[in-house]
Structure formats: C-alpha cells, structure tokens
Amino acid sequence: DTEVTQTPKHLVMGMTNKKSLKCEQHMGHRAMYWYKQKAKKPPELMFVYSYEKLSINESVPSRFSPECPNSSLLNLHLHALQPEDSALYLCASSRENSPLHFGNGTRLTVT
Amino acid sequence: GEDVEQSLFLSVREGDSSVINCTYTDSSSTYLYWYKQEPGAGLQLLTYIFSNMDMKQDQRLTVLLNKKDKHLSLRIADTQTGDSAIYFCAESYNTDKLIFGTGTRLQVFP
Numbered sequence: 345d346t347e348v349t350q351t352p353k354h355l356v357m358g359m360t361n362k363k364s365l366k367c368e369q370h371m372g373h374r375a376m377y378w379y380k381q382k383a384k385k386p387p388e389l390m391f392v393y394s395y396e397k398l399s400i401n402e403s404v405p406s407r408f409s410p411e412c413p414n415s416s417l418l419n420l421h422l423h424a425l426q427p428e429d430s431a432l433y434l435c436a437s438s439r440e441n442s443p444l445h446f447g448n449g450t451r452l453t454v455t
Numbered sequence: 456g457e458d459v460e461q462s463l464f465l466s467v468r469e470g471d472s473s474v475i476n477c478t479y480t481d482s483s484s485t486y487l488y489w490y491k492q493e494p495g496a497g498l499q500l501l502t503y504i505f506s507n508m509d510m511k512q513d514q515r516l517t518v519l520l521n522k523k524d525k526h527l528s529l530r531i532a533d534t535q536t537g538d539s540a541i542y543f544c545a546e547s548y549n550t551d552k553l554i555f556g557t558g559t560r561l562q563v564f565p
Contacts (some may be wrong), residue, residue, distance in 0.1 A: 389553070446490075
C-alpha cells in the first residue's frame with residue numbers, strides 16, 4: 345500500500361459546524377503533514393507531526409486543531425471556520441529524509 | 456529568505472520537449488523536488504535531486520541543478536497531452552518543511 349488516503353473528498357460546512365478531516369497511511373512513515381492550498385496557489389504548510397508528536401505549527405488559528413491518534417492516522421478538527429478557510433486541504437507523509445507523499449485532498453467549502 | 460519562483464505558464468506542442476524553470480534563494484537547501492498536480496487532485500511526486508548532484512534522469516524526465524545560480528529545471532521529453540498539469544518545484548533544508556514554488560501551468564496542444 346503506497347497511498348495516502350484522505351476522507352472525505354468534499355466537505356461543505358457552515359460557520360457554526362464542527363467537522364473533521366481524516367488522513368491515513370500504511371507505509372510506515374514517521375512524519376505526517378497538513379497543507380492548505382487555495383486556488384491557483386502553492387500549498388502552504390499548516391502542521392507537522394513527527395513520531396506522533398506535533399513538531400511544527402505554522403501559526404495556524406486555533407479553529408484548526410490537529411490530532412495524531414497513532415502513527416498511521418492524522419486528523420484535522422474544524423470548528424467555527426470562516427468562508428476564507430475554503431480551500432483544498434492536503435495531507436502528506438514521509439520517511440526520515442525522504443520525499444513527501446501526498447493524498448488527493450479534501451475540498452472544503454465553508455458557507 | 457525562502458522564495459521559490461517559477462514562470463506561470465508554458466505552452467508546448469505534443470511531441471516537443473518542455474522545460475520548466477525554477478529559481479530558489481536558500482543556498483542551504485539539501486533536497487529539491489518536482490511535483491505534478493492535475494485538476495482536482497493532490498500532488499504527485501515526479502522526481503527529486505540532492506543538492507550535491509548536477510543532473511538526474513528518469514525516463515522522459517531530466518532534472519538539472521545549477522547551485523551557483525540557484526536554478527533548477529525540469530525537462531520533459533516527447534511531451535504528451537497527459538502531461539498537461541501544474542508543476543511545482545520545492546526545496547527543503549530538512550524534509551519536515553517543504554517550500555513550494557509558485558507553480559507553472561503546462562498546456563500541451565496537438
């Protein structure tokens with residue numbers, strides 16, 4: 345299994361909703377990442393987990409809350425989002441000193 | 456600083472070679488990558504090069520690295536319509552933080 349799987353593929357939520365994005369990999373990768381990508385822009389790093397511990401938080405607002413329950417799973421909990429948070433959310437994973445492998449993303453629309 | 460620049464758009468005829476260019480500013484980068492993104496999809500790793508290498512070839516793809524000029528290029532030989540996508544270069548000092556370029560949209564016409 346050489347994939348990073350993200351669910352759901354699409355998500356529409358209101359500004360008062362609570363939802364979660366999920367990411368799974370079974371490649372034994374020790375690092376997992378969340379990136380945010382707006383239309384026609386490059387991905388921007390949000391969070392990095394290394395060995396299940398949060399190692400990088402790129403000053404992301406607290407309405408985004410990451411969680412790494414185990415070495416194969418990464419969640420992103422969403423609460424009280426704004427319309428400008430609408431974007432493609434990409435998960436990635438990697439081994440030590442190896443390239444990142446990305447999932448196909450969750451397209452999020454906040455109404 | 457951490458700026459990675461690419462030209463926005465490239466149009467080529469099917470069967471010709473495509474060359475996508477990238478300039479970066481962080482001379483301490485250890486890895487440089489090329490990713491492909493098709494519409495509505497995630498990023499697909501195409502190839503990568505260590506900073507102590509000048510060139511890497513992988514089937515139709517050739518990566519050239521000029522460390523003096525901080526210039527990276529991706530050449531796609533015999534470009535096909537399926538190569539139409541956005542191509543991102545990316546650099547990292549360590550792989551926990553990738554800095555992406557602005558992306559180049561490649562359009563291949565018959």
